[in-house]
Amino acid sequence: MTLNLADAGVIVLYFVLLLFFGYITRRTKTFTEFAVGKHSVPTMMVFASMAATIIGPGFSIGFTGKGWITGYLFYYMVLAYALQVIVVGIYLAPKLSQHRDCNSLGDVMRKKYGLVAQFLTGIVSVGLCIGFTAVMGKVGGSVLHVVTGWSLGACLIIVTGVTALITFSGGVRATIATEGLQFSVKSIAVAILLLLAIAKAPDGISSIADRANEMTVQGFEGMNAWQVFGIVLSFMLGETLIPPYANRALAAKNENASKAGFIAAGLFCAIWFAIVALLGVVAHSYLPPSTSPDDVFITVAQKVLPVGLFGLLLAAVIAIVMASQESVLNSSAVAFVRDILGPIYSPTERVTLFLAKAATLMFAAVAIYAAQFAPSIIDGLLVLYAIWAPTILLPLVLGLYVKETRPLAGCLSILAGGATSFVWLSFLHEPYQLPAILVGLIASGLAYFGGHIAGSQAIVLKKGEVL
Amino acid sequence: MTLIYAFVFPLIVIASGIAVLFALAPFVREIQRDIRGGTPK
Numbered sequence: 001m002t003l004n005l006a007d008a009g010v011i012v013l014y015f016v017l018l019l020f021f022g023y024i025t026r027r028t029k030t031f032t033e034f035a036v037g038k039h040s041v042p043t044m045m046v047f048a049s050m051a052a053t054i055i056g057p058g059f060s061i062g063f064t065g066k067g068w069i070t071g072y073l074f075y076y077m078v079l080a081y082a083l084q085v086i087v088v089g090i091y092l093a094p095k096l097s098q099h100r101d102c103n104s105l106g107d108v109m110r111k112k113y114g115l116v117a118q119f120l121t122g123i124v125s126v127g128l129c130i131g132f133t134a135v136m137g138k139v140g141g142s143v144l145h146v147v148t149g150w151s152l153g154a155c156l157i158i159v160t161g162v163t164a165l166i167t168f169s170g171g172v173r174a175t176i177a178t179e180g181l182q183f184s185v186k187s188i189a190v191a192i193l194l195l196l197a198i199a200k201a202p203d204g205i206s207s208i209a210d211r212a213n214e215m216t217v218q219g220f221e222g223m224n225a226w227q228v229f230g231i232v233l234s235f236m237l238g239e240t241l242i243p244p245y246a247n248r249a250l251a252a253k254n255e256n257a258s259k260a261g262f263i264a265a266g267l268f269c270a271i272w273f274a275i276v277a278l279l280g281v282v283a284h285s286y287l288p289p290s291t292s293p294d295d296v297f298i299t300v301a302q303k304v305l306p307v308g309l310f311g312l313l314l315a316a317v318i319a320i321v322m323a324s325q326e327s328v329l330n331s332s333a334v335a336f337v338r339d340i341l342g343p344i345y346s347p348t349e350r351v352t353l354f355l356a357k358a359a360t361l362m363f364a365a366v367a368i369y370a371a372q373f374a375p376s377i378i379d380g381l382l383v384l385y386a387i388w389a390p391t392i393l394l395p396l397v398l399g400l401y402v403k404e405t406r407p408l409a410g411c412l413s414i415l416a417g418g419a420t421s422f423v424w425l426s427f428l429h430e431p432y433q434l435p436a437i438l439v440g441l442i443a444s445g446l447a448y449f450g451g452h453i454a455g456s457q458a459i460v461l462k463k464g465e466v467l
Numbered sequence: 468m469t470l471i472y473a474f475v476f477p478l479i480v481i482a483s484g485i486a487v488l489f490a491l492a493p494f495v496r497e498i499q500r501d502i503r504g505g506t507p508k
Contacts, residue, residue: 025498033501040497044490051483173498180491187484191477198473209469271479274472 003147003311010311014185014318018166021181028171031352035103035334036251037173046252046261049176049327051268052183053244054085056132056324057139058381059269060190060276061317064300065293067280070219071212075277077228080236082270088240089262094255095400096246104331105246105396106339112399113410115343120414122339124391125243126363128384129332132242133160133325133367135380140321141371143298147314156371159318163325164364168333168357172251175326182319189309189316194275194282197304201285212281230435231382238385238437240393243331329367333359386425390417390440394448408455409448417444 028034041049059078066074102108105125110118141156148155167175198205220228239245252258276297283291283300291299301313336359337352347355374380394417395410421440430436 021495025495025502038501042490042494044487045494048487048490177491177495177498180487180494184484184488184491187480187487191480191484194473195477205470205473208473212469268480268483271476275476275480278469278472 004307006307007311007314010308011315011318014312014315018178018181021178022166022170022174025170025174025177028169028174028353030349031337031356032103033173034171034330034353034356035338036247037171037176039097039100039251040253041173041176041248041251041257042253043257043260043264045176045180046248046257047264047268048180048183050085050245050248050261050265051272052179052186052319052323053248053327054081054239054265054269054324055186055272055320056136057317057321058135059273060186060320061139061143061294061297062381063273063276064280064283064297067277068283068291068293068296069215069280070222071215071217071281072274072277073216073219073223074231075273076216077232078235078273079270080232081239082266082273084236084240085266085269086263088245089259089266092241092397092400093249093252093258093262096241096249097252097255097258099250102250104250104334104338105241105243105392106335106342108246109339109392109396109399109410110343112405113395114407117395117407117410117414118339119343120411121392122335122342124387124414124418125335125339126332128388129243129328129335130363130367130370131374131380131384131387132328133332133364134370134374135384136321136324136328137163137367138371138374138380139294140318140325142294143314143317143321146295146298153372156368159321160325160364160368160371163322164329164361166322167326167329167364168360172247172330172334175330176248176251178326179323182323185312186316186319186323189313190279191275192309193301193305193313194279196309197279197282197286197300200304201282203285208278208282208285211284212278215281224433226433226435230433230438233435234382234385234389234437237389237393237441238382240389241396242388243335244327247327247331247334329360329364332363333357336363383425386421386436386440387418389437390421390444394441394444398448406452406455409451412451413444413448416447417441420444 063074099108106118106121109121137156137160140159141152144155144159145152249258280296283296286300286303301310305313333356337356391414395413399405417440420443421436424430424439425436
């Protein structure tokens with residue numbers, strides 16, 4: 001693919017705008033500012049940041065690829081994800097926002113289950129965030145590789161490296177501001193792409209609708225009930241309150257901002273998923289059937305968009321990747337400093353901030369290396385979902401509602417859920433087609449229940465804190 | 468449903484993108500005020 005000068009100009013302009021934006025918003029003085037932005041983020045920015053983070057490469061480029069093969073099938077299944085964000089907004093995000101003294105998810109877990117639980121949460125959070133960064137970096141690197149023809153290794157370094165450089169100097173509030181800009185660029189560009197693709201399609205909207213229905217039915221016929229259930233469950237629970245989302249609930253200026261921001265993001269996602277899935281269906285009017293699903297998004301854009309607008313779309317793709325990467329990189333650094341180092345080492349505020357910034361760069365380097373081994377977009381995400389939900393989700397949700405939590409219950413739940421899911425997925429390869437996320441969640445629940453019965457009641461050290 | 472996905476949803480998405488641009492300005496001003504050491508939250 002050769003890039004037109006005007007398109008390249010638009011991309012350069014976008015990067016200049018991003019750097020200028022970064023320059024005027026990035027200077028962090030304290031770790032609390034770096035982690036949760038003084039708990040001062042308004043509703044609209046919670047919404048934009050949540051939506052920008054959720055709509056990563058998997059839920060845009062990946063979903064257009066799924067629409068290309070199975071019509072609306074994955075759209076119907078991923079509605080479970082949008083529903084999850086709305087439910088979290090109503091019931092969990094406001095509860096998290098009440099913890100004004102917490103800078104990370106691990107902090108909340110410490111208050112409920114003690115230091116060991118915080119440490120375990122930190123380990124899972126950092127591992128998960130590096131995994132997400134790697135999967136997203138691979139997509140961004142692959143797109144850059146296709147567009148420029150540069151080596152894939154160099155493209156992986158450029159995409160994740162630039163994100164890390166932008167993220168490390170600022171805190172979560174600067175990241176949220178940048179995500180707001182990126183949200184606008186990608187919303188406008190991708191929506192215009194769909195409108196133009198439909199307007200220019202040689203076959204009319206009614207034949208596109210017929211094709212979509214036919215492909216969706218065929219897609220459903222190609223899957224059994226367990227597979228559908230496993231994917232719906234993964235979409236529903238796999239990303240629930242992962243560190244970047246939890247951090248936005250903690251960063252919100254009050255409970256109402258957190259609640260409204262999450263609900264709006266869930267509703268927006270339900271709309272977004274439909275337009276990217278439909279784009280995959282419409283793409284059949286332009287592309288040969290042999291086109292690789294992961295290439296459909298970019299290739300159809302190249303066919304449909306005029307010069308200049310295609311550059312804007314490429315800028316939007318970069319925004320899609322970077323917005324998600326920024327959030328998870330920031331969260332990985334916060335989790336490392338607060339939840340892994342925190343329980344064993346208490347440095348000064350200045351040193352803590354330095355360590356958080358250094359960790360951002362370090363984890364970006366690890367993610368660049370890991371990206372070479374990352375699986376395809378949706379497959380990679382589903383593996384990460386199978387780890388998060390069985391480990392942290394259950395003790396976190398119960399911790400927000402159960403008044404007398406027991407440290408043993410939290411720790412056992414994390415360990416049993418994580419180990420079971422990992423063994424079920426990696427060594428047993430999901431026998432009986434039972435999804436690892438479900439088996440892990442059951443193990444996590446049983447371990448929590450056992451730990452709650454057996455464990456002594458938490459020793460209350462001070463208000464709201466346990467050992 | 469395809470008609471709604473094709474014509475209504477893209478317009479809502481574009482409107483959301485523009486609305487966030489308008490919300491961004493005061494948010495950035497607040498960050499800059501904090502950087503300059505202005506009124507604390």
